[in-house]
Amino acid sequence: MKQVKRTFTEEQLTDVANHLLKDNPNKRIFAFYGKMGVGKTTLIKALCQTLGVTDIAGSPTFSIVNQYLTEDGESIFHFDFYRMKKEEEAYDIGYEEYFFSGNYCFIEWPEKIQALLPQGCVEVSLEEHQSVREIKY
Amino acid sequence: METYILGIESSCDDTSAAVLRDNKILANVIANQEVHKFYGGVVPELASRAHQQNIIPVIHKALDAAKIHKNQLHAVAFTNGPGLLGSLLVGASFAKSFSMALGIPLIEVNHMHAHILAHFIEDPQQPQKPEFPFLCLTVSGGHTQIVLVKNHFQMEVIGQTIDDAAGETFDKAAKIMGLPYPGGPLIDKLAKKGNPHAIPFPHPKIPELNFSFSGLKTSVLYYLRDQLKKNPQYIEENKEDISASVQYTIIEILMNKLRKAAQQTGIRHVAIAGGVSANSGLRQTMLQEQEQSGWKVYIPKFEYSTDNAAMIAMAGYYKFQEGDFAHQQVTPYTRYSD
Numbered sequence: 001m002k003q004v005k006r007t008f009t010e011e012q013l014t015d016v017a018n019h020l021l022k023d024n025p026n027k028r029i030f031a032f033y034g035k036m037g038v039g040k041t042t043l044i045k046a047l048c049q050t051l052g053v054t055d056i057a058g059s060p061t062f063s064i065v066n067q068y069l070t071e072d073g074e075s076i077f078h079f080d081f082y083r084m085k086k087e088e089e090a091y092d093i094g095y096e097e098y099f100f101s102g103n104y105c106f107i108e109w110p111e112k113i114q115a116l117l118p119q120g121c122v123e124v125s126l127e128e129h130q131s132v133r134e135i136k137y
Numbered sequence: 138m139e140t141y142i143l144g145i146e147s148s149c150d151d152t153s154a155a156v157l158r159d160n161k162i163l164a165n166v167i168a169n170q171e172v173h174k175f176y177g178g179v180v181p182e183l184a185s186r187a188h189q190q191n192i193i194p195v196i197h198k199a200l201d202a203a204k205i206h207k208n209q210l211h212a213v214a215f216t217n218g219p220g221l222l223g224s225l226l227v228g229a230s231f232a233k234s235f236s237m238a239l240g241i242p243l244i245e246v247n248h249m250h251a252h253i254l255a256h257f258i259e260d261p262q263q264p265q266k267p268e269f270p271f272l273c274l275t276v277s278g279g280h281t282q283i284v285l286v287k288n289h290f291q292m293e294v295i296g297q298t299i300d301d302a303a304g305e306t307f308d309k310a311a312k313i314m315g316l317p318y319p320g321g322p323l324i325d326k327l328a329k330k331g332n333p334h335a336i337p338f339p340h341p342k343i344p345e346l347n348f349s350f351s352g353l354k355t356s357v358l359y360y361l362r363d364q365l366k367k368n369p370q371y372i373e374e375n376k377e378d379i380s381a382s383v384q385y386t387i388i389e390i391l392m393n394k395l396r397k398a399a400q401q402t403g404i405r406h407v408a409i410a411g412g413v414s415a416n417s418g419l420r421q422t423m424l425q426e427q428e429q430s431g432w433k434v435y436i437p438k439f440e441y442s443t444d445n446a447a448m449i450a451m452a453g454y455y456k457f458q459e460g461d462f463a464h465q466q467v468t469p470y471t472r473y474s475d
Contacts, residue, residue: 036309037358041300041351055472059301059351061309062279063149064221067471083318092186094223 007132010042016135017046020124023137027122029099031110034126039133043126044078044106051076051104060108064093076104081112090116140457141205143213143235144450145196147228148220148248149279152191155446156203156210157454161259163203165440165447168195188227196231199446210241214453217245217463218470225469233465244453245463248444249275249473250292252410253284254455255441255448267435268406274395276419277411277443278304278319280473281348281391283398286408289455294473295402296346296394303387304413306350310357310383314372324380325416331381336360338386346394346401353386384418392422399432408435412443 004023008016020030030047032040041059048057052070060066060080068076077098084090090113098105099118110117124137139158146153152168168191200207215232218225236243253273257266267273273284273292281303283296301309304321311320338356341349361379364371372379399407409423420436427434441448456462 036313037355045300056297056299058298059305061305062277062302063219063471065471069472092223093221 003137005134005136007129007134009132013043013046014050017043017050020122020135020137021047021050024122027120028102029105029107029118029121030124031107031117031121032124032126033110035128038126038128040108040126041080043124043135044108047104047106048076048078065098074103075101076106077101078106078108080108082109084109084112087113087116140211140454141203141209142244142450142453142457143196143199143210144246144446144448144453145192145213145215145228145232146248146251146444146446146449147188147192147224148216148218149224149444151444152188152195152228153444153446153449154192154195154199155450156199156205157258157447157450158203159259160257160451160454162447162450163205164199164201165445166195166199166202167445188224192227192231196235207235207239210239212236212242212244212453212457212462213239214244214246214449214456216248216251216449217467218248219473220248220469220471222469222471225471229467229469233467237465242457242462243465243467244456244461245467246449246452246456247473248449249280249282249284250290251448251452252277252442253286253292253408254289254452255410255437255445256408256435257289257455258438258441258447258451260438263435263438265435267408268433270402270404271406271408271435272395272398272402272404273408273410274391274414275411276303276391276409276413278302278308278321278413280411281350283346283395285398285402285404289452290459290461295398296348298348298350299343300349300351301354303348303350303391304411306354306387307384307413307416309354313354313358313361314376314379321413321416324384325418327377327380328384328418329381331377331379333381333385335375335378336382338382340386340390340393346398348390348394350387350390353383353390357383384416388416388419388422391419392426396426396430399430405431406433406435408437410437410442414442415439 213236281298307321
């Protein structure tokens with residue numbers, strides 16, 4: 001059940017990212033649900049920044065998975081399953097290696113691989129309400 | 138002495154093998170349905186399992202088409218990154234074992250450098266090759282970079298996207314319009330019949346030579362949603378104008394930074410590379426710039442602009458001449474900067 005619900009503007013993005021991580025201190029896998037253009041990539045960029053990523057966090061729509069390094073040398077994986085047609089394609093990229101690595105995994109378009117999401121994965125939904133966004137997790 | 142290089146590319150969706158004799162292509166094969174028809178197999182669309190099925194047939198076909206025997210090869214060059222790890226591993230593992238079996242050098246190639254070096258493949262229609270130093274705008278589904286190319290080996294990324302890639306923006310705008318994926322080429326086609334100034338989409342304000350495209354994606358989304366409320370047929374009735382305006386905006390975002398880079402560096406030799414360099418609007422704009430600003434513009438042949446192994450073999454050829462070989466322990470990387 002989703003317990004946290006708040007609305008935010010672009011200026012409050014860093015704040016929201018901080019809360020999302022603090023509210024889920026032992027979680028490493030986060031799935032982001034929401035329509036195209038709602039700000040999934042933008043929120044993940046803010047999360048990466050909060051975690052000290054030094055690379056530019058871009059969109060992995062084409063590459064399926066981007067790997068970023070933090071200042072401490074930790075890897076963070078950013079997925080986008082938008083282009084996937086079948087769940088088997090996730091097996092083909094060896095998704096288990098990433099999901100069970102213990103590293104942070106931020107997943108866009110998780111609906112495409114719903115059955116493969118590990119237990120305990122944080123499901124985050126984003127919606128657009130006029131000029132603000134609503135986050136639930 | 139003539140040098141024969143085998144190039145192997147498996148960084149993303151396509152498996153490709155090519156044979157070059159010096160800078161001349163003897164064969165450039167990309168795995169698609171036809172290769173599979175030939176070998177009686179089926180192709181999954183994506184990823185490493187498909188690469189595993191493709192790699193041997195594709196290499197066979199390339200050697201056959203080049204009419205050479207594998208023992209004539211001087212080196213094996215392969216894409217070592219950036220790309221999808223599972224996919225890269227297939228090409229890397231094959232290249233390592235093949236070079237070891239043949240007792241010839243192994244050469245690792247950076248996929249993004251290879252896109253740029255594709256300009257040096259011999260092409261009778263474009264005998265003039267870029268002069269160093271030159272600027273290269275590398276634009277594809279996954280990348281958008283301005284690269285300062287100092288020589289065949291030294292390349293510096295001086296600008297890049299901070300979010301979506303240019304090719305991705307084409308595809309996503311097409312998706313919003315209800316066109317099939319990948320929609321970039323369809324937008325290009327529709328744009329030819331539309332007015333590029335019909336819809337003034339906003340331009341991002343991003344410092345330095347970097348790009349941003351996610352704002353444009355969002356404004357296309359909201360603009361069309363608002364119009365559809367007033368007229369449910371809006372997209373159908375205006376798809377040419379929408380395509381032309383989206384394409385114009387993407388190209389202007391790219392060109393503004395490219396012009397700025399040319400101004401800052403004082404370099405007038407400018408090339409484009411990557412899959413989006415096939416876009417006719419971008420090609421035309423580059424040629425106009427040549428007329429107006431006195432740039433010397435280099436546009437690659439379409440077949441060398443998308444992912445292909447000929448460019449990998451070309452990059453391999455330059456490394457071969459330098460004796461820059463890889464060890465068997467070399468491992469693929471997913472990030473550009475590794």
